[in-house]
Amino acid sequence: MNELVTLILAAGHGKRMKSKKHKVLHTVCGTPMLEHVIDLAQQLNSKETVCIIGHEREQLMPLLDQKHVKQVVQAEQLGTGHAVKMAASYFGSGDVLVLYGDTPLIDIETLNAFVAYHSANHFAASLISTVLPNPTGYGRIVRNNAGDFYRIVEQKEANASELLITEINSGICLFKASALSEGLEALRNENAQGEYYLTDVFEYLSGKGMAIGAYVSDQPDSLMGVNDRMQLAQAEGYLQRVIIKKHQMNGVTIINPEATTIGKSVTIGMDTTIYPGTILKGKTTIGEDCIIGPDADIADTKIGDGVSVKHSTLIESSVGDASNIGPYAYLRPKSVVGKAVKIGDFVEVKNSTIGDDTKISHLTYVGDSVVGKRVNIGCGVVFVNYDGSKKHISTVGDDSFIGCNSNLISPVTIGDGAYIAAGSTITKDVPPKNLAIARARQENKANWSSKYQK
Template structure:
């Protein structure tokens, strides 16, 4: 049976006190809504429909990067049942299994969603509801069961009598699976006869049972994955839970994390065995790290590919490739598709942008290398810059193999320095340098003996 996920993400989230929609606030490396789309995707959803409303343009713009996601706008927010109906009609969903999920519930696991869908896919249930029993059920809708263990109805907290609130402890965290055809056929029967005068998706239980259908409950013991975000304090709480889960998995896989409380890793990051993550290391996006590396302290990588036996100290990398046996930092910045080849060294206070640093080459300190193709065995002296921008265009610098560039050198692109060339310190390279040549560009040095004392005497006389 094909599976569709409908994710409810139209709410404002007033308790966040933000100009941004609640589902766009980040947990670790991505907005809340993208945690839910990820879980649905891994659970096997072939279609993912996100219901947007408040801040719809911002949510749409973000989700445009997820090619399997389609958005449907709920222009009037008339409750969860109305949101589901908008999704069914707007995306023409009327068959298969349909998951209904909350965009602010980021910790639900894909395996839990597969278990939730199973009674619908395999056992003929019209609906399945995820449930658990919290220590304090206040605020949650309560599930009522019949003798067979099927759900007979869900009673919202606002509609509970004191007796129901006390006796019904199984709660509804807001995760559902439906038979899509039956949901589409009967969702029009929802009404607003409740305290909030809204269409509740929870009322589908009684509607489906009224048509002779079965509603199953799927129990989970992991309360953490059912938590939602309604405030910034809750966002911090869930972020810490996600961090701890991911770090525990990495340590089980053979990664050393010196201080798990200060190490932050996104859910799609992979790290090889015997790699050490030092405090204040952050690995985001699609980053992959090989084996026997040492990362940190104070290192942040986003969408990077890191080889084996790499040392990155106080390094920021965004969309870069770092090959085996590279050392980098402290306080280095790599970005824009930079590629550091095997055995190269990038030192302190160095920025590398859209450049290739060749095998065994060194950019030790205080340099900017942008839009450059650098060969192997190159040494770049401190304070050197590839001047890649002419005010209109970015231009490339090409440096051959085994080139020595002295300190404080400006290489004004476009320019090529041939294999084995030497560039004297404090030069400004504006012309191509042939292979095996010396390039030296300095003003003639002039020395005036005794000038300093004569100048001082003149200044004293002028004051008298």
């Protein structure tokens, strides 16, 4: 295969999206459309990935910098041919692939097959086409009597017979660099829009007797472009079906696929069951034999084997094997939960490590703490970690018992095997195996209430 340079076109206005956000930054399955396309280019081992930007380009730059993508500015939007010409200095001497920032659904298998088709047949230029029952809005592929590619006609330029053609141009194309450079120099903007169409390069090269290929894809939905919110929802639905099918084929039970959202980077182990209302995002990893959901919202979290998560939110955390989370628990970033741990209803954990076999059953806040193994933390316990200026860390030793409605005023250390009496406010360290009682002595006032009752 020749050396490959990939261009991604993302300079357009995207007015139909009706958004302050750049069109290609709208997400499909939790990932910006442009990032989907960049990932494809990088999976193809492109020598260089170049994004042509223009309108609201400052919104795109952070993502492009993060993904190490070169940037070329098309200050004035004069068509796709003009956009590609802006990146001419990157063409090199191999092949140039053109992708679109608003066409995020094509898969790597199709692109690999397309590149191999182009290379094996020594085409000067190739494109991906497909057949649509309703091709409205797409450029049509016109073939000659022998069935070979002849030219592309845009819908606005098509005559009545050409409008009946159902084979359409996806826009994704591949050129020998030298052929592309020659074709771009010959472009003219003598059309209804006064723009330089990249598609006209194909007609020029064909007229020069160069071989042109049209690779017909049997997956038309994967080639759809996204121009408005309705198409964005269609793209979401399509990619969700692809992702969910992959997990089902790998041994995951998904009770109601239509009520489940799974990001493309999520991994799930065999014999795990996903219940409705679950949203799995980012680089989440879930082990085998888990019960996830209903209504679990999990992002960038590592979950071990045999874990249960119900009606809970987990963000940038990890959960060890055989632990139970929820219902209605909240693991905030940097929470590390050990094995066989119980994090119960309305428990919030933040930036804390919870040791194996510990139980935090309900209505408790654990923040900026290290909790040991086999600890029991009662109902209503609060780790008071913030003094109004700084966060402080508390440590609870193994086999400790923290009684209900206790406050641990950080920083404080509770020794191994220590007990905290219910209702205590702990401001000093508690040595191992001590009982700490920190509450006012009860005093009863005889006949006190009769003074205030009628």
